[in-house]
Amino acid sequence: MTKMIDRRDFLKLAGLGGAVFASALPGVSLAAGQDDFFFVQLSDTHWGFQGAPNPDAKGTLKKAVAAVNSLERTPDFIMFTGDLTHTTDNPVERRERLSQFKEIVSELKVKTVRFMPGEHDASLDNGKAFQEFFGPTHYTFDHKGVHFIVLDNVSDPRAIVGDEQRDWLANDLKSLKPDAPIVIFTHRPLFDLYPQWDWATRDGDKVVELLMPHRHVTVFYGHIHQEHHHMTGHIGHHAAKGLMFPLPAAGTTPTRTPIPWDPAHPYQGIGFRGVGTDPKSAAATITEYPATNGGGA
Amino acid sequence: MNWTPTRRRVATVAVLASLTLIGTLGVQMAARSADTKEQVIKVSTKRFSYSPSEIRLKKGVPVVLELTTEDIMMGFNLPDFKVHGDIVPGKVTQVRLVPDKVGTFVFLCDIFCGAGHEEMSGKIVVVD
Ligand SMILES: [Cu+2]
Ligand SMILES: [Fe+2]
Numbered sequence: 320m321t322k323m324i325d326r327r328d329f330l331k332l333a334g335l336g337g338a339v340f341a342s343a344l345p346g347v348s349l350a351a352g353q354d355d356f357f358f359v360q361l362s363d364t365h366w367g368f369q370g371a372p373n374p375d376a377k378g379t380l381k382k383a384v385a386a387v388n389s390l391e392r393t394p395d396f397i398m399f400t401g402d403l404t405h406t407t408d409n410p411v412e413r414r415e416r417l418s419q420f421k422e423i424v425s426e427l428k429v430k431t432v433r434f435m436p437g438e439h440d441a442s443l444d445n446g447k448a449f450q451e452f453f454g455p456t457h458y459t460f461d462h463k464g465v466h467f468i469v470l471d472n473v474s475d476p477r478a479i480v481g482d483e484q485r486d487w488l489a490n491d492l493k494s495l496k497p498d499a500p501i502v503i504f505t506h507r508p509l510f511d512l513y514p515q516w517d518w519a520t521r522d523g524d525k526v527v528e529l530l531m532p533h534r535h536v537t538v539f540y541g542h543i544h545q546e547h548h549h550m551t552g553h554i555g556h557h558a559a560k561g562l563m564f565p566l567p568a569a570g571t572t573p574t575r576t577p578i579p580w581d582p583a584h585p586y587q588g589i590g591f592r593g594v595g596t597d598p599k600s601a602a603a604t605i606t607e608y609p610a611t612n613g614g615g616a
Numbered sequence: 617m618n619w620t621p622t623r624r625r626v627a628t629v630a631v632l633a634s635l636t637l638i639g640t641l642g643v644q645m646a647a648r649s650a651d652t653k654e655q656v657i658k659v660s661t662k663r664f665s666y667s668p669s670e671i672r673l674k675k676g677v678p679v680v681l682e683l684t685t686e687d688i689m690m691g692f693n694l695p696d697f698k699v700h701g702d703i704v705p706g707k708v709t710q711v712r713l714v715p716d717k718v719g720t721f722v723f724l725c726d727i728f729c730g731a732g733h734e735e736m737s738g739k740i741v742v743v744d
Contacts, residue, residue, distance in 0.1 A: 408730050442728030476728040477691065477702065514695035515722045517734075575734065 356463045357595030359387055359394040359429075360504075362541030363561030365439065366423070367416040368405035372564035372577035375585070380423050382611035383562050383591060388428045389612060394593065395462060397429050400541040400559065401437025401473065401506035403449075410444065417452045433460070437506040437542060438473040446474035457484055459491055466495055470505040472520040478507060479521040489529050503530070503538040508558065510551050513569035518543055527551050543569075544577075545588065546607060560590045562610055586610045654678045654712070661703055662686040664725070664732030672741045673715045683709040691727035694740065702727065715742040 364380050373379060387397065404416035417440070424432060434453040441449045446456045456471040468491065472480050480488075495501065503509075509523035520526070530536045536554045544561035545568065564577040565588030581587055586609060593606040659681055660667050673679055683692050685703045692711060693700040701711040725736040 406728075406731055406733075438728045443730065473728075476689075478726060478728070511695075514693065514726075515724065517693075517724060517726055521726075574737075 355596045356395050356465070357392050357593060358462075359390070359397045359591060359593050360400055360539050360559050361387070361397065361562060361591045362400040362559040363402040363437065363544050363563060364399070364420065365402055365405040365561070365563035366420040367407060367412075368563050370577075372580055373589075374580055376563065379562055379586070379589070379610055380420070381426075382586075384424060384426050386608065386610065386612050387591065388426070390593070390608075392593070392595070394429050396431035396433060397427060398504055398539075399424070399432070399434045400504055400539065401435050402439045402541060402561070403434065403437070404440050405563070406439040406443065408443065410448065413440075413444070413448045414451070417448055421452055433469070435469050435471065435504060435506060436473055438476070438478065441471075441474045442476040442478075445476075446471070449474075457487070465500045465502055467502045467504065470503055470509075470526065472505055472507045472509070472523070477521060478517070478519070480526055481522070485522065485525060485529065488526065492529060492533065495533065497532055498534050500535045501530070501533055501537070503536065505538065505540045507542045508540055508549075508556060509538060510549060510556060512543065512547070512549065512558075516569060516575040518569060527554065530554060539594070546592075557605060559592050560588065560607065560610075562589050562591065565589055654680045656680045656682060658682045658684070659692070660684050660686060661690045661692075661725070661736075663688065663730050664736040666692075666723075666725075666736070666738040669738035670741065671738070672743065675715050675718050675742050675744050678712065678714045681711045681713075683711065688729055689727055690729055690736075691725045692723060693726040694721060694723040696721040700726065715740070718742050718744055 361383065366380060368376050370376070387394070403420050404413065407413050407416065436446055436449040436456050441456065449456060456474050457469050459466065459468045461467065468488065470480060470488065471484060472478060475481055507520045508518055509520050509526050511523070512518040531552060534553065538554060538556040539559065540556065541559050541561065543558045544564065544566040545558065546560055547558035549556045566575060567578055578588055589610045590608050591610065593608060594603070596603055655677055657671060657679060659671070661683065662685065681692070683701060683703045685705050687705070689705065690703040691700065692703060692709070694713070697713050697715070699711050699713050701709040703709045719742055721740045721742070723738050723740060725733060729736065
């Protein structure tokens with residue numbers, strides 16, 4: 320399924336101030352001569368998880384890699400937004416899982432692949448093991464006129480971005496014009512989606528405050544294992560599906576337990592997403608793909 | 617699970633305090649501690665549970681939760697009352713609240729503490 324809306328309509332919706340989900344990336348791709356681009360977000364692969372919510376726990380990631388490899392449109396880059404591995408108290412096992420994960424995703428044909436941790440990867444050792452395999456947990460990069468910022472809200476087990484990283488962010492934003500297109504990748508929501516299930520970042524409001532003066536900011540995150548769209552003012556926040564098991568919508572069940580596997584609809588509720596400009600309409604779009612070529616999502 | 621109210625101890629302390637003083641001052645102190653009397657509830661934690669995990673409160677009665685951890689740092693987050701505290705080993709963390717609504721409210725550990733972290737929660741039941 321593709322969500323699309325043109326720039327005029329987006330501005331109209333944004334101007335009304337209603338909590339309407341428009342498309343991703345307002346302001347992107349619309350400048351004259353802006354190149355088309357397309358990237359893929361994968362999230363919450365939870366490598367190492369075992370249990371009834373996914374009887375194909377060892378096969379799903381490989382199927383997703385194959386599905387990405389067979390996309391008609393080749394992604395410019397691929398972003399993993401955390402919870403690459405399922406948590407373990409054993410540091411040796413944690414490294415084993417990170418290593419196996421890395422090995423499997425090395426089969427991706429696209430070679431520009433970026434990573435960030437989730438709390439399952441990083442919260443028990445402040446990101447130490449993650450960094451051994453994948454390097455820094457927060458960084459920036461630029462691609463075709465869009466400034467991308469990867470924010471770490473998991474290496475501190477209290478789920479905070481922290482003063483130091485917020486200073487770093489403020490400093491980075493200073494170098495950008497107010498109308499520069501900015502994309503944030505992070506693991507946990509930067510707004511209070513449902514703190515009762517730990518779907519929040521303690522200082523997320525302070526991060527959003529820093530982003531507010533910038534007119535074209537879009538946040539892509541994971542953690543909640545389902546698609547979700549939310550606006551804080553003009554900033555869109557888009558949660559991706561996970562690739563191990565789906566979680567119920569906030570507060571719809573007594574506890575945050577995975578949605579059971581449905582043999583009639585295997586892989587339902589898991590998948591990945593593509594984000595890019597639509598060459599025909601020049602609008603930025605989000606497309607949700609099933610986890611496997613055989614169906615799902 | 618059950619909890620042991622420590623209101624009696626607080627009341628005893630208040631009475632003793634008033635006995636050691638004479639005249640109006642003593643009476644005033646006793647009166648003051650009577651209407652600001654907070655219910656104290658001790659909650660201890662360890663990976664990955666709270667004890668007690670269910671706390672029953674009366675609407676409008678102020679309460680102090682005295683939180684401790686038996687092993688590593690833990691969180692106590694009660695979003696419906698916008699109350700939270702970090703529980704550091706070797707220390708007592710106090711969180712105060714006056715329950716102003718009736719119902720069942722989840723509290724959870726919001727400091728990632730290990731493989732069972734996501735199950736570490738409890739509930740507060742507020743009755744009229
Ligand atoms: Cu997560
Ligand atoms: Fe996750």
